[in-house]
Each structure stands twice: as structure tokens, then as C-alpha cells.
Amino acid sequence: MLKAYKNLEFLNSPEARAIRILCEYEEPLKRFKEANVMDTIVFFGSARAKPMDIAANELANLRREEARNNSPERQEELEVAISRAKKAENLAVYYEKTRELAKRLTEWDMNRMAQRRYYIATGGGPGMMEAANRGASEVPGGRSVGLGISLPFEEGVNQYVTPELAFEFHYFFTRKYWFLYLCKAMVISPGGFGTLDELFESLTLRQTKKIKKNIPTVLFGTDYWDKIFNLEVMSDWGTISPQDLDLMLVTDDIDEAFDYIVKGLLEGEEE
Numbered sequence: 001m002l003k004a005y006k007n008l009e010f011l012n013s014p015e016a017r018a019i020r021i022l023c024e025y026e027e028p029l030k031r032f033k034e035a036n037v038m039d040t041i042v043f044f045g046s047a048r049a050k051p052m053d054i055a056a057n058e059l060a061n062l063r064r065e066e067a068r069n070n071s072p073e074r075q076e077e078l079e080v081a082i083s084r085a086k087k088a089e090n091l092a093v094y095y096e097k098t099r100e101l102a103k104r105l106t107e108w109d110m111n112r113m114a115q116r117r118y119y120i121a122t123g124g125g126p127g128m129m130e131a132a133n134r135g136a137s138e139v140p141g142g143r144s145v146g147l148g149i150s151l152p153f154e155e156g157v158n159q160y161v162t163p164e165l166a167f168e169f170h171y172f173f174t175r176k177y178w179f180l181y182l183c184k185a186m187v188i189s190p191g192g193f194g195t196l197d198e199l200f201e202s203l204t205l206r207q208t209k210k211i212k213k214n215i216p217t218v219l220f221g222t223d224y225w226d227k228i229f230n231l232e233v234m235s236d237w238g239t240i241s242p243q244d245l246d247l248m249l250v251t252d253d254i255d256e257a258f259d260y261i262v263k264g265l266l267e268g269e270e271e
Contacts, residue, residue, distance in 0.1 A: 045128025216264025
């Protein structure tokens, strides 16, 4: 006779949704406790970003083909592909900056030999997430978290996530819970809808004091973020308070981002 808790047909049914949700709370909780992971520095950003060497090589290959090409039809295709490759090269700048910042934060954390550890945490996917996990992995002994999500166009977590700290969620909201529950600092690199969703949910929770802890937040990429939104306009219209503008730092500078995050973390430890 099949026991209910071993009945996969039932466990995957709508009636068992509450059980599945509870599992996505309890199972990560157990694993985080076993790994002694209590504090994270969360990195968000585009899954479409590529390393600079790959992006630059793809653009160079397309330009070489463009120079040799004599077909008008292929020329139109190449123009579209080159435009896309230029965008990829722009994103690649922040792939490398994200990678370096994550590496520096991991080095700082490990060198201070404190009992309290700050682990780099990402959504576990490619792009900017890969860059942050990769940066952490480049430090000897560096470990990082990957909170993956089941999507039809992504396969598992990236190769730089520490295997025992790799997770895969079905529900976005349980995944977001684990992002923010452990988060003590946040870095937002250029990204799309998902990145904006994660950023604004965290800002809303801080603004409404649902999250009372200080979370130093860096928006990486001034040219990108200044074009995406103008929070000063929201303040001028009175839809947010002037002090809400201080919830984040917008910068292109790795040193400034590093100093801001470290200062915020150390101040948080003193509270």
C-alpha cells in the first residue's frame, strides 16, 4: 500500500501545493543551518550578460564576416547581429565588474577571520549571477550560494555555485523569501524585468519597515540605471519620501561599491 507522503502523483497535484510550499521553506532552512549560512550579500542582474572575452570575440567574428560578405541579404542579418553583439559587449563590462566586486567582498570576508561570514548569493543562473558566483569561486576556499528557479530556458545552476549551496525552487515567492531573509547587503547590476522585480520588492519591504535591518544596496551602472528610472521625479511628485532616495547608492566604481557595502555591514554588526 502506497503511503501518502511517498505518493508522487499526489505530491505534484494542486491539492498538495501547500506541502510543496512548506518544503521550499523547511528544506533550505535545514541545509542553511547545516552549512552555517546565516548572512549573505545578494547579487541580482541580467541572465543575458556574457564574459568580456566571449562577447568581444563574438563581435570581432561578426565584423570580420561583415568585411568579407558580398550578399545584401546576409548584410542585413549581420547588421542586426552586430547591433546585438554591441549590446552584449556593453553588458560584459558589468559582468567583469560584478565578478571583481564579488571576488573582493569574498576576500575581505575570509581574510578578516571573523565567526560571522558573508556568503555571496545569486539566483544561480547565467549572466551577472554567474559572474558573482565566479568571482567568489576565484578566492581560495571561497563558497557561494545559488538560489535557482526552474525555468524552461535555463538548465540548473551555473558551474561556479558551491555544490552543497545550490538550490532549485519552483515558486518565485519562496525563492525571494530566502534571498531577503538572509540578505545583509545587495548589489544590483544591469538587468531586466526579473531584476527590477527583485529590486523594488526589497525597496518596498525596507520602506514599509517590514524589513527593519539596514541593507546597503548598490545599483551598479550609472548610465543604465539613470536611464531606467528617475527616482527624483517620484520624490518631486510626493509618491515617495525624499529619504527614500537614500536607500541605495548608484555607482560605476568598484572601490566605491566595495567601501559602501563593507561600511554598511560593519555598522550592522554594531547594532
